[in-house]
Every structure is written in structure tokens, then in C-alpha cells.
Amino acid sequence: MAFQLAPLNDLILNQEIDLLVVSCTLNHFDALDDLYPAATQDMLQMCITDAGFTGKHQQILTIRRPPDSQIKQVLYNGLGASSELNPYSCKQHITKLMPDIKSAKAAHIHWVLPDELVENVRLRQIFVLEILSELYHFDRYKTKGVKPNSPTITFYVAPHLYADNWLDSLVHIQSGLKLSRDLSNQAPNDCTPATFWEKAQDLAQQYPSISAEALFADDLNTLGMGAYYAVGQGSAAPSIMTLMHYQGLPQTASPPVVLVGKGVTFDTGGISIKGADGMENMRYDMCGAAVVLGVMQALAALELPINVIGVAAGVENMPDGKAYRPGDILTSLSGQTIEVMSTDAEGRLVLCDALTYIGRYNPAYVIDIATLTGAAITSLGSVASLLVANDQGLANQLIAAGTETDDKVWQMPLWPEYYSAIDSPFADMQNSGQNSPGAITAGCFLAKFTEQYRWAHLDIAGSAFTYGKGNSATGRPVQMLIQFLQNLAATNQ
Template sequence: MNFQALVTPAEGLSALSADTLLIVLPADGGEVGDKVIDQALQSALKQGDFERKAGRTLYLHGLSGVKAQRIVLVGARDGSAKSVKAAIGQGVAALKGRAVKHLAVCLGGVVESGHAESVVLAMEQAAYHYSHTKPSAEAPQLPAKVSLVAGKNDLAAAKSGLTRGQAIAAGVSLAKETANRPGNFCTPTYLGEEAKRIGKEHGMTVKVLDRKAVEKIGMGSFLSVAQGSDEPLRFIIMEYTGAAAKAAPIVLVGKGITFDTGGISLKPGAEMDEMKYDMGGAASVLGTMRAIGELKPKINVVALIPACENMPSGRATKPGDVVTSLSGQTIEILNTDAEGRLILCDALTYAERYKPAAVVDVATLTGACVIALGAHHAGLYASDDQLGEDLLAASRTAQDPCWRMPLDEEYDEGLKSNFADMANIAGRAGGSITAAKFLQRFTRKYAWAHLDIAGVAWKGGAQKGATGRPVGLLTHFVLARAGYKG
């Protein structure tokens, strides 16, 4: 889709040269501002054909005096970017099956950059469909051109939001596509190739390390997870340089378990197919780097992705085994299904060499986080309050919510081991917290935050599929740190 911002015609929306108008009507708003359309709206309200409530739609065809052949009026809860996004999605659904070529979106009132971004993200949500292993899947019919109509004073903000929205939407789609591909297609090798492709397109330095290189570095914890699989591991390093070479970077670390059986601590068979999504953290980091590469903020960003499978075999790590991490700390592996933290801890230690301004790891880490927060908020842990506040602010701006969780030192008690410096799991109580406390032991030398996205990275059931979260959150966080004004 081609997005553009247009100034509202002096003659009103009736004069717009588009085949379809999508007009968002906040419940507390006034009229559209176009005589012909307002008359049609008042008539529909009077006859009970439309209510100004969130989610209500009205389709008008061939309205006399209006250039556009189709008009969809859609109610929004209010004028917020979040409500606009929901309303656009509902309006596009009302146009399903119609041959729309040029869609003009009219929000009414002041158009802010966040509104424009919401328009693009709503269109991405409508446009994305998975077809890689399902060639029979038909792509939705969507307009080739989408115009956001704004007043002259709002035009710059609208253009800025559309630009940012398109970059984030591309990152979200990439994250969805990567995560949705089955484990026999989306392997660690595939993730490495995707990273190289993104790097080549956007001028990043990319290295993809194999087992020998990882052994040479000394990532014993990462290696212990990968040793049960025949699929080769990969350690992916992406470096985006948008500031002076010596400027401390933001480091993003993504968990890349391309399939998780649980290892010797085998998972139940029900819904195990969804464990292809256990690389959702890696997918979101790749999507974020894709967005950053397009927007080119003046900041340095490094992405680190440890990628492997967690499989049971004669070579697999056993419960009770002790491994030595890159940090030199030893770990007693009490449960091989708590493997994400074992690959992340070595990547977090590796991050020290960049002397980072901050490190954020992203992982589908614990079922306990799903129990705690459900499928709406990601769990946020931060050792640095300013970093935590920055991520919360980015989550609000991006409509990609997270919730700050505790890191009190008392939660460390459950990780004690008689045979190593720590165990890889504690008891069931506070499982997401103790997992974060495990990771924190490898982050003492920098400001660190952890996003547990186990509840938000994908949907199950009839709507099974990746969400692309938290690409929006991470991108807004990086842009804010860079002081991006685009």
C-alpha cells in the first residue's frame, strides 16, 4: 500500500478524489464538516440506522454530490490513537469484498502523528496473511493507495506518523511472518539468513556465528541447550551505527528457540505445536532492527540473538547436569524446559563487551507470566528505574502495553543450589519473577530490562498466529532514546 497525507479540500470531503471514504466518528465528537455527508449522517441517526458508538458502522453507496462512490462511517470510543486504530480496523472489515483502490481516511478534529501511525498499523493488521506453507490462502483485497486527510496545520504531523507507522508495520509483519513459519522452515539457520538480508538492505554489520565460534567464545550455557538437536545453532550479531562509533549502544537481546519440546523435561503433547513461537523474542528483535534500519535514528543499536532448538536425544542435557556459563558462573539445570534463560544468560554476558547504555532482552520466557498478566500486558522487569520508565512510556505510545514487575532480592532465595552457583529454576510461586532474577545475575555491569512476552507474542485457538509484539514498543523506545524527530 502507498500511504500519503492530503489536505482537506476547501469544498469539503465530498470533493475528495478517492473511490472510498472511511470516516471515523468519535462518540463525543461533532459533525463531519461536510454538508452532504452530515445530512446523510443525521438522517441515519434519526432513522436508527447508525449509532455513534464504538464499533458501529454505516455503509453508504453512490451518495449524490459526493465524488467517492463508497462511504463508511465508523464509530470510535474517543479521539485517541488507540480508538482510531480499532475503528479503522472495523471500517476496513466493513469494506471486505469491495474493489477499493484509493481509500481516504478522515479522522475529524486534530490529526496527530500517533493517529497517523495508528492508521498504518490498522491497515497492516488487515493486510497481513500467512501463505508460505499455505499457497491456497488468498490475500485480502486492500486499496493500493491510502490517503490520510488532515488540516494544513496537521499535515507535517500526519506525514511524520505515516512514515514511522510504515517502518513499524514492516517490522511487525516481518516478526509475524518469521514466527508463524513452522519449525522445519524457521530454523536457526533461517534466522541468521534473515538477519543478513536485513543488514544488507539497511547497511548494518551482521555476523552469524556457528557452533565452533560459540564454543571458542565459551558460551557453555547456550551450548547445553543446543546439544540435543541435530539442527545447527546460530549466534546472530547485528550492529546498526547511527551515531558516533564510540557512542554507547542500546543492546536488544532476543530469545531464539525455534522449537521447544522441553528437552528431557518433555512438555505435554497438547498445543506443543505452538512452541514454534518460542522464538518470538528473536522475531521481534529482527522486526525492530528492520524498522530502525528504515527510520535511521541517530543512535547505535546492537541486536544479539542466540538461536537453537531444545530437543530430547541421547546427547541432550539432563536434569541435574551442571554447566558453566560465559560469565564463569555455574548452573545446575533442574529442568531442561527452563532453557530460554540458559541461552539468554550467555548473550547478556556477551553484551558487556559493547559497554552498552542499556540492554533489553525479549523472551517468551515463562508460562507463569501468562498466568500473572494474561494476554494483554507483557511483563517488564528493570534493574534501572529510568530504563523501566522509558520502556513503559514507549509501551503507551506504541499501544503495546507492558506492566512493571518486582525484582526484590528475596526472590533470589529459590535459585540456590548445593552443586552450582545457582539453579536454573525455583519453585512454582512467582515463576516469572525468579526467571528474571536468574537473568539479572548476568547483568550487573549495565542498566538492564527484561520483557517476558509469553502471553502476548502469539494467539492460540481459531485465531492462531503471531502478533508481532513488541516491535512497536522496542522501536518507540529506541526512537525516544535517539531523540528522533522524524
């Protein structure tokens, strides 16, 4: 999908146009009056009057082939009063409008945006990225039938709002979102831990600011990453922990921010095997790693002045004669021992060793991103990612970034009273809480491996994908994490 920005005076309405979309606020739908031929303008005004179109929220007016023009279809749509514009109303608007956009099957969409929207930096970003998100489709495996259309979009704005060409940064963010969604939607026989390593090498070739390295299964074992290594023992697809280093500042100038993504490319539950119903959705248990790769691509394209390390902790959790078992005692890289209560609580075993390993980089902040618990879905549904942290300042920065992008996060507590749920009579801890709030006790488990630095955990089990829908991966929270990094980078300038 290609998209670009142009000043409104570049819009030529006497040329052939598949679809002209005019977004307008309440009682302000006259931005193009001087550009239409007289007969076209008279007819459009008559249609607007007859239909009672005023530009109120979610109001849509479709006009096909107006006279004296080569426009096939004009789609007026209302955003409501400018004073009432907000992220939720913008997203509602796009959702309501999108069936009309898709049914037009336009190869090139000319889209006029109102000044009141474009002048609000936050809202215009949410509005444009929501359009592109709705038009996203994944057809990697389709060989027959009509594939969804990927139109070119030109967004037109008033000349004084075009000067800084603000769409450029959204192009880069969109590329990261697309990479994350594409990886997440790949079939599990086509996306293995090796896929993350291959993609990281591609990014390193594309961007001089990125370098890539990997720890392979034997390395994990040799280093003493006993928890991570155990999870992949039953799989024919070898575990690989991929590390990407983005250097936007001199290495000694700023300690890195580290992003660690859970990359379980398929999760059967292992010996504690899941039920068959819905197991196909476990292809999405690698969304955390996909998010990290998407963020790294966008970060390099944006050329932010910040140092970041991205980790894709790749593994596959399968039942096999060599698979780890409930009751096993594992020794983690930190030296702490873990009693396995459930092999379906595997993500935290992978993450705990990855989180210990990255301590060697003396990070400024560490954020892990994982589809970790069903309890996060029970708590928050798909509206927000669940957040726990050992540093309130970091938590506040993530919450603020989520508010700025409408990619919401919601913080849960890590109170001392919760830790007893993972006490073990045989080891230092167990990997699954007993009679406890699962998302919080999963956070308590990870917190035991992150005491040496400022850390936050994002459980994206509810926000990373939508159950039962095609093209299900959302790419969240790529946008929020990029905003967080942009905010940090701004302090380096």
C-alpha cells in the same frame, strides 16, 4: 499492503472509489460536504438523519452506491466525543469496524481521518497502526483458495495536518512489525537459527547503517558458552547467534543500546518434553529474536541517531541422544555453574550466555526480549509484557514508551527474597525455581549475569502471540521498543 497520506482537498469524489471510510467524532461528520455532488450529499444526509447517526463511539453507517457518484460504498463510523478519545477506545473502534472493511473486499480504500484524532500524535499513531495490524495476514504456505485482500489505503487529512507527512515514520514502523510477524508465523521446518542469520545479512545489504556477524555452534563451544551450546546439542539445526550492529552515530560518540532476543525456533522441552496438546505453538518461542530483527529494520529505515546492537540468539531445543539432561551441570560463559532442573527452562540458558557475551561492548543499556515463562501469561494474560530490571531509570523509560504506544509493560519486583528459589546444592544456581513465582525467578536467574550494566528483561510469552488463532504473532513489543529508542535518540540531537 501499501498506504499513503494525502490532503483532504486531493480527494476526488467523482471518480470510481471501491470504499470510502469516513471516521468522525461526535456530531462532526461534515468534512466532505463541499466535495460531494449535490444529489449525493442530499442522499447521504437523508441516510444519516434516518439512521440517527451522530458519530457516537462504535456507531457505523453503511451506504452503498450513493447517486451521482461512482463510489461503491461509503462507511461512516463514529469515534465518539473528541474529549473521550483514548488508545483503548481507538482500538475498540477498529476491532468493531474491521469486519465491514474486510467484507467490502476493496482494492483501494480512501479513509478520511478527523482533525481531532490527527492532531493527537500518540492517538493517530495507535489508530493507523491498529488498522494495518488488523489487515495483516500471512499466507506464505497457501496454495489454494482465496487469499485475503491486501488493499492500498490512502489516508486523507486536513491540509494543515498534512504538511509534515507524519505517515512516513509509521510506514517504517509497520515494516518492522510485519517482518517480526512474518518470521514468527513461519513454520519451524522453514525457520531455523540460520534464518535469522540470513535475514540479518539481507538487512545489512539493504541498509549501509547495519552490519552483521554470527557466532556459529563451534564458536559458542570454543568461547565457553556452555549453557547456550548445551541447549542446541540435541538438534539437527545448528545453533547460531546473530549480531546486527546499527550505527546511527560515530562509534565513539555514544555507547550502544543492546537488544537480545530469545530465538528458540522450536521448543519441544527437550528431555523434559512438553505435552503434545498445543506444542505446535512452540514455533513462537523465537518471537523475541523476531522482535529484534523487526526493530533493527525499522531503526535503519527511520535513520535514528543512536547506536544499537541487535542479537538474535538462535537455537532449537530437541530430545536426542546428544541432548542435555536434567541433572547436568553446565558452565556458562561468565564462569558460573548451573544445575539443570528442567531442559524446558532452556531460554534462560541461551540468554545468560548471550547477555554475558555482549558485555564486551560496554553497553549503555541492555534489554532482553523473550517468550520465557508461562507464569507471565498467568500473571498478565495477553494485555501487557512482563518487565523486571536492575535499573529503575531504564524500567521507567520502558514503561513510559509502553504508555505512549499503548504497547503496555508491567513491572515485577526482583527482591532479594526471591533469589533463594534458584539455589542449588551442587552448582552456583539452578535453571528453574522451586515453589516460586516463575516469571520473577527467571528474572532473578538472568539478573545474575547482568550485574555489570543497566539491564531490563521483557517476558513476552503472553503478548507476542495469541493462542489458537491464525496469523497469531502480534509483533509486540516492536512498537514500544522503537518508541523507547526514538526517545533516547531525541536526547542525542
